[in-house]
Amino acid sequence: MPIGADPTIYSRPVSPMEAWFLVYPDSVPGVMHLFVQGTGLVSRPELAAAVERAAGSCPGTRLTRTGMTWTDSGEAPAVRELPEGSLDPAADAPDLHRPLMGDGGPTCEVLLSGHPGGTHIVFRAFHGALDGKGLMFWAEEVFRALRGEPLLGAPDAVSEAQLLDRLDAAGVKSSPGIQADLDRPSALGPRATGGENRGFFWRRRTIDGSHPGAVAKVALAIARARGVRTGRFMVPVDLRRYAPELRSTGNLTHNPLFEVDADAGWEEAHERMLTLLAEGHDLAARADTVMTTVPLDILRRQISELDAYSAAQNKYSALATLSNMGRISPDALSTAAFRATDVFALPNSGPVGPPEVDLLEFDGRTEITIGWHDGPGTAQRAEALLDAIEEELSPAHRREWAGNAPALPLTRTGTVVEQFEAQAARTPDAIALNGPEGPVSYAELSRKADSIAAELRDRGLGRGSVVGLAAGRTVAAMAGIWGVLKAGAAYLPLDPAHPDQRLSGLLRDARASVCLVDRALAKRELVPVGCEAAVLEDLADRGGRPAAGDGVRPGDLAYIIYTSGSTGRPKGVEIEHAQLTVFSDWAIRTYGVDDTTCYPLFTSLAFDLSNTALFLPLLVGGSITLVPDDLDHVVLREMLTSSGANALKLTPTHLDLISRLGLRPTGFRTVVAGGELLRGSVAARAQEIFGPQCRIFNEYGPTETTIGCMSRRFDPARDAELPSVPIGLPTPGTHIHLLDARGCFVEPGEVGEMFLAGDQLARGYRGRPDLNAERFLRLADGTRVYRSGDLARLLPSGELESAGRTDEQVKVHGHRVEPAEIAHILEEHPAVASAFVAGMPRPGTTDKALYAWVVLDDMEVPTDTLAAYVAERLPRYMVPGTTLVIPELPLTPNGKVDVSALPTPFETSGEPLEAPETAGERAGVEAAVAEIWSDTLGLPAARLGQEPDFHALGGDSVTLLTMLARVASQLVPPEREKEFMSYLARFIARPTLRHVAEVVESLR
Template structure:
């Protein structure tokens, strides 16, 4: 042990220089504890955390907190505790001085003499910093120790300590709260008659051992569950539960020893509910007040008490006989923020109790959000380790049954076929088949060699400018050859790419580039004319760098480490700020190997890129085909029924990767595509009716694969192939089983594992788990917690359950988050953007199901301080948010309705259709026009709006239509009202429709298309 600070261990009391400012009497039970050997009557509270604590700052904080909690500075003078005026010492040790796994350190076994000092603080720095607050049990109980520790951390955070200056002791507290005629009769001293569940121990104990077990979740009736399980395993007996007397006087703030024992007689077969009921009855009857020590003990000198304690301990050891089976103590729930400081974030709190003479084993429980810490204190000896672990196994099973924790679907360990990065794998593909077609589309065919040459040109320029590992490079481009070349160019220099959606407003793009700290942004024409690249970022001409002309610039690729970042993708943020998800190469390569095998991707695969590069599922369409030697089909136009029809019939594609909404749109096309091998559906819940329709359309040999996965788990992490025979009885398609080296855990609101078949929140762990959110440590702690076994997980906010088939079924969201076109949207981010408008004081955004539809649309409600139109508010949002985040309607309301709990009453918000002036209709003359009427009927069916509410100025978007439903409406108009020639002319007017999506405008364009084509759909 390398002790960096010395201390006086003589135990000699030098006494205060003047009358102490704080003193109190020694209570009877405190005197009894003083009669126990000091080194065996010390309680320890341990705080583990990430980050460091500077010894000098901790020393100062201990001094200030102890001034406010003088119980931490007490020494014994006669039969009184007096304030020494001297702060407890802070002792700093090296990391090797504390074996965290075995909870073993000589510093934890050092005595605290009753004459002083009676408290101290130990600091064990290291990868995981541990702070230990220690106190003689005669002067403090666990609750008092926690009060003092909390105040130390308050001072470290720059706050004033709460303080605990009451002079009350346990005897006085009992006298104050119990009138003589109301006090329970004194209890008889318990006789020693119960064997220890840990078996016999040496008569001469070599000292205590401590063992720790961490269990996921916080548990109702945890103390009763522990006692019931121990009685079932070791036989009936008495269990001793320490009770905090402060419950009788909540106003009292004292660190004193204010705990009394409640004795529970428990039989084998007593369920935890029965034990809980008996414990609550005992507390209601205040039985713990009758268990105090006989006052005559105060007349017994401490040396005599100590001799008696030693004899009692020898007899207990010789006959393995104790006054109870075990002490079971529960400190309650500790908020980790209360024991954290600016540079130190607590991750766990637990207590180490005593192995007191003549006492049974002590079990201590401490709960923190999401976990329960269990420690066991007992005497060391032969076989004690194994017996202690067996006892903790019993407790763990009682709180968290193995059946709930274990699931065969999580047996996913699988060695990767190679450790090479995606950069190396792509280079090998180029070398193996340089003349194979890598990309096809509007720009023609591009071979692997040509794509690689263009990527090298981009890499050369980035390398010349100093880009490398740790550099974030923006990529503002469409679904083009240059975009794919730019992506590989960034990866080849070891940098990380940030894909940007060209349809997002400039303000949004500027915000993302700034937040990511991008030094460079590769910009494709014509987007170089936009004002979106901040001054801190250099704009580079992607077309010129990745152009066809120019010499080869091939050079050695950067060395890629598994923990290097591959890309950052931003998702919507609940705080009003987008979150940058950091995906490492190790995450990406695991996904590539699993998905390639799971989806049947090979060198014959031709997969279109349908989604924006800023949508992480586009990685499936880019990485899987190119790393398997296949082909990526670039689709320049955004998906609509016309472009999708051409894709399906003319592109030669044989696989698709798309959202359920797009698959639903395809399902309504009058097509029978051939040659398709797999349809990968991801981003939203896949309904059985959509999957069944797709299966009929693409044929029985085409696999319809439902993939699930948030951005934080690298594109997709579970999958299920739709099977009509087994899946048709449900409404939604299962999401299947986890990917290789990936795990899914289902936990309830208290973070307990749920039983098979019960609904729980999905927590994802394993090789595809993202590094976390860029620059958001607070959010990382919240969304990426650590399970009890040390597994780092991502809390998805998605509900699921385990089916009888052993697969997962997605149920839905548990929070306000909603999926729009496969994108996760936090309504709070939209509300924040709306509140940035000077006329808006307060905004609320909600997701509602459109009448007659299965999906949800976003609606905004605003309280304003000035006259403002809905169009102005919408324009404000359009300039700041992606199109999929702009509400279908923005309603100005005079007030917001609230529930009795003070939350906005979503159900009481007005119907946006009733409020929106666009929906105020009457019988317009245009209904006499058959074409106008036909279009109106299609609108009514698509939007779920009564036909009577649609006049010529009805606005599709204002009526709740989003981009997918707009495409469905246009497809229905084309199918029902136009012939093929007219359809092309009609869809050529899509920009005009998007600018003015009114019923009158659409009907006029249909008529115009008919006239130009000279045909009408029969």
Template sequence: MPSTDQSPTFRRAVSPVEWWIAAHPRGTVPVLQVAVEGTGALDPCRLAAAAAAASEACPGTRLARKGREWVDTGRPPAVRTAKAGGVPVHRLPELQEPLLHRGGPTCEVLHVEGPTPAVVFRASHAVMDAGGVLLWAGDVFRALRGEPLVGATDTVTEVDLLPPLTQKPTPPGLQYPALLGGRAPGKERRTLWLRRSVDGYHPGLIARLATTIAPLCGDGDAQFAVPVNLRRYAPQTRSTASLSHSLPFTVPAGQDWEATHERLLTMLAEERDAQARLDPAVLKIPQPVLRLINGALESKATKQNRYPSHASLAHLGRVDVEEFSTASFAATALYSLSSSPAGGPVELDVVECAGHTEIMLSWHDGPGIEEKATALLDRIEEALSPAALRATTAAVPSTPGTVLPAFAAPSALGTVLPAFAAQCAATPDALAVSGPDGDLTYAELDRRSRVVATALRDLGIGREDVVGVLADRTADAVAAIWGVVRSGAAYLPLDVQHPDARLNDILTDAGAPVCLVQRPHDARAVVPDGCRTVLLDELSGEPPAGWTEPATEPGDLAYVIYTSGSTGRPKGVEIEHGSLANYAAWATRSLGVDASTRMPLLTSFAFDVSCTSLFLPLLAGGSVLLPHGELNHATLRTLLTDGAPTVLTMTPSLLELIGELDVRPATVRVVAAAGEVLRRSVALRALDMFGPECRVMNLYGPTEATIECLAHTFDPGTDTAAGVPIGVPPDNCTAHVLDAQHRFVAPGEAGELYVGGAQLARGYRGRPDLTRTRFVRLADGTRVYRTGDIVRVTDTGVVEFLTRADDQVKVLGNRIEPAEIAQTLEDHPSVSRAAVLARSRPGGDHKLLCAYVVGTAPDPVELQAFVAERLPRYMVPATVTVVAELPRTVNGKIDVRALPDPFAGADEPPADHSDRDDVTRAVAAIWAATLGADPDRLADDTDFHQFGGDSLLMLSMVAAVCRDVVGADAEPLFMARLGEIVREPTIARVAAIARAALSPTSTGVTQEPATRLGAELPAEAVSA
């Protein structure tokens, strides 16, 4: 830091406006203040060091006046700490304190500690304007982040930026009454600040404010002062000087905001602000004389209650709060607090940030002023964001009139653990889990889960720890998951069918100290160094006699589930106990879950829809049904006919497959579809299959909102659109529809769905940056999640899904970020760039992942294998096309139309099919019907997946072959070799296995044992 006796390295002239402002009566020089609020904390010592570093780059923050020059003192702005307690930042008494008083500093930083931590950058208006404060504040945060500083060392003033005056300026008169009433003469000058946050960004904002306020200004025209940043005349200028002038702006009575906005833009285009400025001759007036003039001006305005305009309307522009954040402090809002100059009117300062318009009103405090100011802000908010739109999609009970089970009262239920323990004690002999490895009563599930919990506690595992669970769909796995939760830790379910490398990465990213593994998966290279493996198969015995439930709080972590990530790696969604408990409460009621419920688990544990089956029945005394064997049409048929299920939860794709089984189970009371668009035709088929007394529900919810957060019961009489509505938010949940500018939309208009309420996730594990991006706040402080789904609200108040706002796609209910697949492809040494898109085959309905790669002789088959070793099967591209470059549109996106068709030539007919036998011909016909293709254009070696098939379509194809070709008697032999079909999904292989099943003694095909692993179908077949 330079000492005060060094020759200054920075100096600039005092401009006319700065000369006038500096000559205010002592202690009344206006102070500009920019507040940055956020979450987290800033270290005061680091903040002071950053302020000092920024002052080197922005020497205009440490000036003192010497005659008609500002000179660098070399002393950085002081950093003071204020304790806010429960007081809002704008109410802090420190903000009333003057700067540039009796030789004091011109700038300082206020570090605010309290429930809402903040940093306030304070600068005397005599040396700086709001634009200058933003330049300075930006460099302070760059210093905090360790980034290079940009600096602001220009010495220009308005004299340098503006052309010469063409006529002598006329001093403004005191003609307009105070908008909110004046302060009493002789009273201490004290500024009142009132803040209002309004959702969205609003074009023509100054014009909208002016036309909203104008009717309050009397019958005549309204007069406003609009500060204009003169840096617009030299956009590259980086100066902290006071470079804003007020443009007088008249608004005729009754003029609409569009016309007002047009007039304002015209005035700016004509550079009217260049002439509307202070007479440079003011520099000739000695400061003592000018101080007397300013004092007289303020006194006259106060006595007469008249000012140069009705209000000053300042727009500081749009800022990115990320530029004012650090690793430990996440900025959530930025706003400006100013104080009026001598004789100045009411001021309204607006800043656009974080999807909000921050409005700060400032005026002299006095009796009744706050009430009038509040009413004015109410009027402005209603004009910008009508209350009727904000309330369009408020929380609505999902199924009125039904009775909430006593255990699930939302006001009383903090976690699910007390209810589970109570249920185990109340019905110890009731069936809890029925699975391929045996049945468990509640007493046995209670015992086994406590054994797991005890083992974890003995390893020091407890609250906020994450424990991996790698197991098949077995009763032991259910006990393990409940055991993790009962230990106080959070469980991390791992899909056994995902590649070892991906599971290893997930455990590493989650920082899991322990992973519970069921044989034979202990032989896999899944568990990373530093994570201890505990074999479920070896956990036995009895829990200790004094075992007690953990003291789990609603804010404790319950589970972590990983989803595809747009940054190239999966992201872990952290769900707390309170969110899970709220979901369990309303879903139990909505789905009619009780002691008679038998609910199958049809999804992988690694998909959050599994929580519906894992928790709901076991909190109500019902049973969880686990399929005996891997899911296929045969095991599904057995489960539906012999398992007597009462409630089914699944993806619409799986529901569509079940519709092809030609079964009519009489026990099903509720069918809940989730994870994809539920088509009306599928819902109608479900009603026909399960009977008119069965309720078909469409549930919606991203993992970040705890399983499902909107629900709708299908009504064939009113739900006539192609897609079934996704419904309304249930208890303690909210849904809001906002446009691209974050404004609430009217019913019927399309917008992005934001969900909020008790079920929101804590965030993404170890990803505060991504959490800030996706979990945002509305202007009233409500925390919401940006779903990325484009929806609309119907006239009846239900939400309809329309499309996606981004590149995310869904394959069989799985959320896929194509960028993650592209990043994996680019990790291959032969690929320099890659892009992945979802495309359909010509004439096909199903979306396929198609990759395009640029590189040095990449081999498509090798690249598919490379991806398969690292990502789940459903993320492996169906096609890989090598291109010379990735064409892009003018806005930088991949130009899909300019990319080659990956399916070109796929429809060319093979040379000859005359040698096909009846079985092969029948199989080809089934493939054609399943894939929507011409059977004569399907070669015998056509790969099912690369021709447009997915795992659910494969299930459908296999079921059709069993029904129409193999027959019931030979079906077991055919299904025993399902693993061969999964590994080699061609017409020739399926036909050969069908022939062998029809003629068991045939030696035409080598019999292959149906090992459990060999017969698996990909988990995406039933995921959501």
């Protein structure tokens, strides 16, 4: 039976501590408030039903007082619905001052109010019946009831005095503590008295991060702000810490005093407070038992006289009361239909009490509220005190960075659609596209786009619609993109090289009703049921009638690009026209794009890096060279030397490949490297081969921030020896904040995670409110940010430098890959019991490649079968280079996979390559290929093994291209080089030394 509980009814005596709250003046009711604000809706009927159910399990929330006894009234707390906007503490909402005194009436109630897109819920409780912990028990129980979960209950009817008696009997000792004399000024200066009393007020401040020793830090800030050498504070302490089995909503809190030296550090103050608690200082801070024996009217008169003296003399037992309610999880106060976004408490301060400061951690932020008696200038002093507290917890020099510049006015008006149409009207005969299909003018491209747009509008597609685009880098694809945009819809680019099963899944996930496909892809089964396929070439040639519609607005969706997902499900990033317009305007200025600029388009349309080449030149009269073929050294050489291109956007991996292949580009003015870390040595070699006239930029920007949001021009004199070229400064209007694992701003020079904000931030993830809540957050000041997972540090130069990742995400040739997604696919194979995938550096390099380790069930399966299984479901760049079968996954003590204990994927027998049975020229070819492999992979020939597989030895697709280019140039006749590279798909499927040698021999 709970301590002090009657088996048939919940009742308990009023404790001396609780009696204090019974004599509060009417102007300052002793009521605690817990605000829960969020998105989504909670109706009054469902909330009332949940409150009713929670009251049954927490009977301490429905108490009434008879004399000096609390008794269960049997009536659940009322739920009152108020007009929208009526629960603003700063606006002095009357309903927040309504007494809940327990004199035959309720001790708790719930207020409900709507706001645009969400709901405000306020839990109110009389402090004489509940304390802060009890209030949290109750609020969390109500939300369990809203979610339909089993209730935990808080049925214990123990009072503070009964708990103390039990602890005394158990021999728990206490120290005498600090004498509570009325000899201290308040933290907010003199308060109003008599006729000047203007009630009670609150002020709130939200600070980023979770701060260890927060009470000690706040105490120091207040002491220093008040200019005292020694600051004394009341710190409410929950006595349940002595009896953790208790589930009670009752008032079981004591208010011991502790002192801080204003000249000391917070660690010393924090240690002192913990020492006092370890000595039982909180147990000694009990109220005098006389409180329950003196008639309340006499006690109220005595307390009022003492309070008047205290106010007149500005003397209190402490500078302030500091209450920390701890950390609250958003999940605890959310439902499927409602997501808590802000939670904070409002303090109260009774007679003879100093100002109260409440702290609460919620969703990576620290909420701080001050409450006290209002009066002339008091609110302004409260704001100044909050400024001092914020500076102590989160200094301005960490929060403010000169690199976060304001947005600049756009140099071009209108969306990219309007800009393209205006350009086509100005220069209709100028060449927009070049490529194997011949030149295409602006007028012709616009006409084809109009034809597609009109067809889409005829099918009922427009604003809010998503149209799939499964196409290569063709004229029809370019017309398709502009046609979708002109129709007001958003396009979803799909890479034809990806498996049909994956493409179908993306179309379903994006809820696309139409998919535009190249004629060459029309027979593939990539369009799911419920989505209509339409051939691009057919729609583009039906005439150039303009599409009817009301134009494109900045807030309309422009495109969706899918990236790898750590949960095994890809996620679609939604980019609006406003963000695309801001990026384009900045990039055109920064990269000097004009009517003479020509970008080659050689990467997949489903890779947002391609959007630089796709959009920028066509907004200013420049051109695009379409490169439809898969990239190999022959295609790359032609693109760089004879395509007419003079500007280039590519990954650092491809930039490195150009120099490794010994190519000599001509006529380039601008090269932008993005998507991966750019090493100084790679940039230096690129500068040498592209020439001093070519500007080389290092660009940073996740898909969620629209292509690129930072850029830094490479400086050979400063950057050539750096392990990574700095990523520089954000685009105007983009703000980047570096936060540590606790969500606090880091010191300049320290590594922090990049949280990105500003005009280029994506709308969010398509149909993924869970991921939006996880990755698109708000800082304390309300700024919406994207949590990137990328680490960076601020350099003395004032620029940012990349410093890795916070997770296992791997960049493969600029593509973001979540290894967990690949492991999830492997585990769907019936023979696989468990799988683990990781990115590891290839031998002799710092570049990472993907490797997989699998534990099989009873059935055996070849690893090449598993690789084929993955290749049928994921893009080529996500297929692990090597898959190893192991008996079990090694685990660390905390249950995670111990990567250091996994067998190295590129370990071989170490035996030298055997001489092939064939003699003569073929043996010589194999030996020559082996030498090239050894040099390319950075491995001695002895480590190639008996049946060398290029991927198994750590090679990736770009290294494979390097190797094949060297084989072609050294072992294949020049006139047969293209024929040799036509075997590329077969080399990828079977990357063995013998296979390569056989093809070489057949062409000699």
